[in-house]
Amino acid sequence: MKPRSLAATTLSLALAAVLAPNVNAQSAQAIPGYTMSHKMLAKAPYTLADLESLKKTLLITDEDVRYLRMSKAILVDQTEAILDVWYGFVASTPELVVYFKNNKTGAPDAAYLGAVRKRFGQWIADTADANYDQDWLDYQYEIGLRHTTPRKNKTDRADSVPLVNFRYLSALTIPVTTTLKPFLAKKGASAADVEKMHAAWVKSVLMQTILWSHPYVREGQF
Amino acid sequence: MKPRSLAATTLSLALAAVLAPNVNAQSAQAIPGYTMSHKMLAKAPYTLADLESLKKTLLITDEDVRYLRMSKAILVDQTEAILDVWYGFVASTPELVVYFKNNKTGAPDAAYLGAVRKRFGQWIADTADANYDQDWLDYQYEIGLRHTTPRKNKTDRADSVPLVNFRYLSALTIPVTTTLKPFLAKKGASAADVEKMHAAWVKSVLMQTILWSHPYVREGQF
Numbered sequence: 001m002k003p004r005s006l007a008a009t010t011l012s013l014a015l016a017a018v019l020a021p022n023v024n025a026q027s028a029q030a031i032p033g034y035t036m037s038h039k040m041l042a043k044a045p046y047t048l049a050d051l052e053s054l055k056k057t058l059l060i061t062d063e064d065v066r067y068l069r070m071s072k073a074i075l076v077d078q079t080e081a082i083l084d085v086w087y088g089f090v091a092s093t094p095e096l097v098v099y100f101k102n103n104k105t106g107a108p109d110a111a112y113l114g115a116v117r118k119r120f121g122q123w124i125a126d127t128a129d130a131n132y133d134q135d136w137l138d139y140q141y142e143i144g145l146r147h148t149t150p151r152k153n154k155t156d157r158a159d160s161v162p163l164v165n166f167r168y169l170s171a172l173t174i175p176v177t178t179t180l181k182p183f184l185a186k187k188g189a190s191a192a193d194v195e196k197m198h199a200a201w202v203k204s205v206l207m208q209t210i211l212w213s214h215p216y217v218r219e220g221q222f
Numbered sequence: 223m224k225p226r227s228l229a230a231t232t233l234s235l236a237l238a239a240v241l242a243p244n245v246n247a248q249s250a251q252a253i254p255g256y257t258m259s260h261k262m263l264a265k266a267p268y269t270l271a272d273l274e275s276l277k278k279t280l281l282i283t284d285e286d287v288r289y290l291r292m293s294k295a296i297l298v299d300q301t302e303a304i305l306d307v308w309y310g311f312v313a314s315t316p317e318l319v320v321y322f323k324n325n326k327t328g329a330p331d332a333a334y335l336g337a338v339r340k341r342f343g344q345w346i347a348d349t350a351d352a353n354y355d356q357d358w359l360d361y362q363y364e365i366g367l368r369h370t371t372p373r374k375n376k377t378d379r380a381d382s383v384p385l386v387n388f389r390y391l392s393a394l395t396i397p398v399t400t401t402l403k404p405f406l407a408k409k410g411a412s413a414a415d416v417e418k419m420h421a422a423w424v425k426s427v428l429m430q431t432i433l434w435s436h437p438y439v440r441e442g443q444f
Contacts, residue, residue: 046389050389053317054389054390054393056315056317057315057317057318057390057393057394057396057397058393058396058397059396059397059400093278093279095275095278095279096279148443163443165443165444166435166439166443166444167268167272167276167432167435167444168276168279170392170428170431170432171276171279171280171428171429171432172279173428174279174280174281174424174425174428175279175280175281178281202396202424203396206392206393206395206396206428207393209392210389210392210393213388213389213435216439216440216443217388217438217439217440218438218439218440221370221385221387221388221438222387222388222389
């Protein structure tokens, strides 16, 4: 790192500390299309009470929330390595990479993949935070909308396919959490804690994909 | 057990051995509404090729199929005890037991619960068999239809609510597989094999609930 860029980084960090005590939120502001807590977001069609019922069915307890939060310090500074594995899986699975296809070239759209990747990194931190408030709920609905017609591609101005098929959303719970497990184990947590963090992640990701599915589901059947 | 009933059972088992080498299929014939392989079933709207893609996304490999099949001998003679746990969970969760409500009495419908329970027991064996052929695929679609309007309640002639809400189908993957794990461990399998059987069950149940979700999903978005 060059001296000038180091100085700029130091200044930027200092400003961040002054302007925003929540470093997550501060860094997230730099991510295009990351609109958690934005006032313009639509209110989710499911309530916090619906979420509590869903959590109960998924056996998500306060202990799971504690283990999700424990995972944050372990995962956040491995974010790029985790994303490399997840993107490697998508890239090597034709059924998945097609959702990033550039309609003009027929090839995966690098700019689109890159834009989504930044939000995907933030999603790791947000999943670990497990702050299940109205802002979080509204943003889950927004994420669902962005996978479906007519909202897909709009956030990143991509020229790509108009829909991610429903069946792959909840299915991705498995590769995402299976490949996460070794990263959970890399910072010296006990095997029992790794198991519990992993189980909490499986529940949380499955819950989120169910919430994201709302726009796909027929009226009144969610 | 009385002598006469023991003799009748022995005769029945002997006949079963003569008439049907597949004891599963033989016993399944006695379950009302269990229509795997029936000719009258609609063809599933997803293909075996779609299933292969879904399996790939869910990381379901031949090893998972082997571990599912290993689980069969362990689970089948614990079927009633497993169903007791699952039914206990449903009964103690108002959000779930409502789907078995008798519209006239407002209370859970014991006959309806009992009829579903028999097929649920068979489902344990079928999930462990992991025979992913066209008959199996068509029956997954049939199961989905039975959770949605207008097919819900018809199989068991129940007078109950017209729909199981979408959001609970995939969510039930967690309680079903979490409570299954101790049963997988009860017959002396190694801890590593129990883990692998459990992981295979999580993948399989999630895959099935995704297939069951088809009738809920808007045209062309599955």
